[in-house]
Amino acid sequence: MSAPEHASHKHGPGRYVAVWAALLVFTALTVGLGRIHLAGGWSIVIAMVIATVKASLVVLFFMHMKEHGGASRLVLATTLVFVALLMGLVLLDNATRFPLANPPTEATLPLMPPGPDATLPAAVPARAAH
Amino acid sequence: MSLSPVSIPPPSAEPAPLFNERNYLVAERGWRSWLTTLDHKRIGMIYLVLTLVAFLLGGIYAMVIRVELLTPGPTIIEAVTYNKAFTLHGVIMILLFMIPAIPGIFGNFFIPLMIGARDVAFPRLNLLSVYLYLAGMLIAIFGMIHGGADTGWTFYTPYSTTTITKVWPILLGGFILGMGSIVTGLNFIVTIHTLRAPGITWMKMPLFIWSAYATSVIQVLATPVLGITLLLVAVENVFGFGVFDPARGGDPVLFQHLFWFYSHPAVYIMILPAMGVISEVIQAFSRKNVFGYRAVALSSLGIAFVGFFTWGHHLFTSGQSAVDAGVFGVLTMFVGIFTAIKVFNWTATLYRGSISFQTPFAYVVAFLFFLVFGGMTGIALATVALDVHWQDTYFVVAHFHFIMVGGTITGFLGAIHYWWPKMTGKMYSEKWGLIAATFIFLGFNFTFVPQFLLGNAGMPRRYYSYPERFWPLNVASTAGASVLALGFVIILVYLLLSLKYGKPAGPNPWGSRGYEWQTLSPPPVENFESQPTYPRPPHDYDDANPAKEFH
Amino acid sequence: MSAPGSHVAHHFPDLETQAHAARLGMWLFLATEVLLFAGLFTAYALYRMLYPSAFAGASKLIETSMGALNTVVLITSSLTVALAFHYSKESRSKLAAALLLVTLALGGVFLVVKYLEYSHHFHDGHLPGRFYSYAALQVPGASMFWTVYFLMTGLHGIHVVIGMGVLAWLAVGAWRGSYGGAYSTPLEVGGLYWHLVDLVWIFLFPLLYLI
The missing domain is CATH 1.10.287 (Helix Hairpins)
Known part of the structure; x- marks a missing residue:
């Protein structure tokens, strides 16, 4: 003990x-x-x-x-660093991307080139809504 | 006064036997004793058999691919079969061979021996990892027989969620293999933290232990992300939740992020153990302690850490933002720094060493050549503008085969030739060993150097047919692959023959001062006849006339 | 080395080292669990960033009071597990077993509440991907909220069930007096797992219910 x-x-x-x-x-x-x-x-x-x-x-x-303390503190700290790393660099990508390279959002839908609606979110009944 | 870094109180005055009859292999008999064994050495041997079966299977697929590409059009199989062949080649070689092989076999066998422990921290979990591996393997084989997937081992959405081939068994197999990998890594970390014998401080650990430690950290931290990614693809495949489906608001590039968050560090799961092997072998065969121990040891952790910051270089042409691409491109190059630290220190170790060019050392030389070549092309590929030209061409294929085959498998072969006498107590034929190493070295170069040229000329990877101008180089590559395969067959034959006809090896045939050589060959069940103490660092050849002490 | 009948395995020098190894092993396992969830948290963050109004709108369709109730339930169950370990160290095994049973009951309450919420969502068509059929909220990304909602709470729910299995096994052991004094490590590491289940929920609650 x-x-x-x-x-x-x-x-x-x-x-x-x-x-x-x-x-x-x-x-x-x-x-x-x-x-x-x-x-x-x-x-x-x-x-x-x-x-x-x-x-x-x-x-x-x-x-x-x-x-x-000791080793388990190190484990927890390292884990949190890598969680932050995963989230941070993924979000950085989508946040700084050319907008139309993201999936269509309310902001980018009006910017979409005309064409078949196959790529629009299923939840949106029609482009005409905008 | 012994010059050895380990001193074992002699149990009796008798000299050590050349072949230890009371060894772990025969301590218990019968199939059941193997299926329920908790002995880390036996678990290592089980991994040896299982991973070699996987290697054979993956090798057969590799030869099928190379033979199919012998001519520009259809050669022996149909296009969809070809797609399944390269998928399964990748899945088997990566998940069933390269990730588990060195940690599973040599990690299990030698980590306790190298730190003076009786076993790993959790022997039952260790046995569980074997069964997880076996279950993953069987499910993957089931998936191959029942259709097989044609997505490539990367399972990119949306193709993997819409293909008519059956993807889920392979995904499930991958998930279970990942659990096995986590269990192994967790076990090693706890073992290294808690079971080092008195005297083995962190800075006196053998370098193989450092690299196994770094590998385990990656296994524990990265593999769960692969687990959730494979689960998400399976859910997407079966239910259509739309996580990665742009038609439902999902981002397919998110899949690539999550996938490579594991799968890029996985490259270091494969290469770091091989680097550890090289650090051990290079000291034993140049009879010098490593130049810059601290740098080599800590650069393993450096590679493990920086390896997590690089995954985005797989996404340069996938719609990832230019900002992210730039960040990942630069961070990727840091891996080169830590790798270079190792390579320069190894080279400095060789300088003025008294080198004996035996089979394990032949693989050290091959490893250094391939690693530098593969690493330099990797730096080139991390340059965003160059990558746009090379992305998804044979240049990339050649690059990662230089690291994975040239690095990992060469390290694996070095390990098996170095430690075979300790594991089995028998010596293999040195002459055939060097012949096979020559076959491997030449065959490898003839397989993959033409692929660099093909890729640079624009031949895409994973294509079933190609224009006629690529024909000659493809023939060269297939011919090289045949020589490479012949080399592996020779190795298998003489290793198996050595079990029956080989000379008894004695406790330390290489005159190595690694800690693991200070016990009998093969080791007794309890590893050491009595608990050794560790007055000096491993591979301490400083004061030495090493040749006198051994033989 | 170890005395006959002791709990020390042959490859550990003493009970202290063995307990340390078990704790460290469990923390490493918890690290893998955190990173397993991290994949889903990343998907959540990404889609919330892309579809802020859809997430806010969809979040209003789940009952905050139910989530708050479950938060209280899980926090209380964490307390009872911690107390069970505490009393096991004082060798009051029966009390420890009783506290574990209370924890199990609280886990059951959590699952029942979750079931009620799920059936409400199934009824109203608050469902992921192609199953989404809630007519009153039709904006890009609305179904994505439910995708991450069901994936996150579903994976968490699976962990609750596994944790309850572990606790039931520990409760039986505690009742039989298998643990006590210095050898309460199984209770400690089992408790760590349950606390992780609580930790994940502590983050899920504000992220899903309080947008």
Whole structure:
């Protein structure tokens, strides 16, 4: 039995309940803020910040990353880097692409050259709608 | 006082036997003992047999492709059969041979031996990985018999979601193989973290361990993305959810992003273990410790890391944005830096070494030649403007065969010739070994150098027929492939013969100072007769008159 | 080395190293799970970027209260799993088993709520790709919301079911007193898996319900 094992044993069940209560508060907060629509992209930013805080609480206390650091911290950090990498470079591609090389959206549909409607989203009944 | 980097307290005064009769192969007998074995060495041997079966199958498809391309028009098979042949050649060679081979066989066998452990961290998971591999293999073979896919191993949408051939069994097989690959990688990482014997610090680990570690990191982090991608294609194929279908708002290029997020790093899953093998063999056969240990060790991690930043170079002509193409093009070139670090350090290791040119070393030389050639063409291909000319031509085919066949398979052959005496306790014919290596080297060049020329002249890959002006070079390529195949057959024959007729190898026929050579050949079930200690780094030839110590 | 009857496998020097290996192995496995979901999160981000109004419109068709309820359910189940491990370390096995059963029940509640939501969507034609038949929202990308919705919640649901299987097995073991004291590692790594299920939902909830 080494030191970290003792450290995890020091606290009683109270800490878990406190974390649980905090998670419930943050859930209520995010639902409440979700009802208010902020201008620009701020709604999603705030929602993601709250989700990240909640996730951090779960990881640190429920999953004991606070006590058992080392290799598992490295694993988590590396994982997050690669998730960010995947999402970041894919989104960068679509965001900087020649618009008509993306699948047709509301913004690009009117720009489409005339032709058969086979490539239009099935959800759109007819081009005439625009 | 022994000069060896490992000191094993001698259990008795007797000299080590030339052939260890109490070895892991005969410790238990019967089929059942093999099917339920938890011994990492036996699992390595099972992988050896299974991956060789896969290699044979993939090789047959390769020869079918080359024979079909012997003439410009139809030669032996129909166009759709040809499409299935190159698909299956790719799937089998990549997913069933190159990704699992070196980690599955040599990783399993030698990682515990090299770090002084009794076994890998999770022996039962290790056995599970064998069965996952077997299941994936059987499902893929089932898919071949029942129609076979004609999409190419890349499964690009929308073709893979609309083709009339049956894609899902191969996708499912790939998914299960991916799970097996993850389990192996996870096991190795935990083993290397937790089971190193006292004395083996991170910076005293053999270089093969470093490359296996880097490989495992890629396996764990990249393979799940392939898993979800294959699942999405299967869902798309069966239900038509429209994830990649522009008619329903989907982006087919997203498929390519997700696919190559795995499949480009997968190239490093294939090549890094081979680089680890080369690092071991080059030290043993030049009797010098590697030049720049730290640089070679850490450049493995560098390749693994940077390898994740490059996948977009497969998408230069797919509608990817120019910004992304530029970013990926530049990032791709960083791989060249880390590879060059390795190549220069290996070359410096050879300098003033006392080189013995035996069969494993012949493959080191071939490896260095092919890797540099393949790597340089890779840098050229990463240049966006040049790639537009070469995309989907035989230039690309030749480039990645230089890395995969010239790199990985040469590394694999180096490994099997280097470690065969330890694994089986027998020596193969050195004369035939060098003859076969010559066949491989010449056959390989005659197969793939003409393909560079064909590609540059504009011959597209995956085409069933071609204009007559491409005929002579295609004949050269097929002829080279035949010589290459003959080389593999020779190797198989003399290795099998050595099992029965080979001389007993003794514990250390090469006089290597790698940690794994300090036990008996073949090793006992418990790996070491008594727990060794590790006073010095592996391959420490510094103080030496190595020739005196061995033989 | 290990005493007779101990839980240390022959290739580990001690229980501490073995527990460390199990934890590290589980974290690596969780990393693979995160990257499995990352593929879907990437698809989500891409299509939300391309079709912002379709996503906002479609998101209004799912009931926030149901998602919030399920969030509370999963967070609470995470608490009970963490407590089960805590009490197992104090060798109160029966209490740990009971807490695991509570967790299982909460997992069941989650699935029932999800089933109610799914049947509502099936009824109204809020479906992916070619199955989409909701006449009131016809803009490009509207069906794509449901594609990512069903893929993400479906994959998450599969994980809930697998996690419940693991927890049931652990509950039986805990009831029989197989774990306790320092040897509570199976409960710990099983719990880690369940917490991951919770973590994924913590992100899915705002992304799907609160646009």
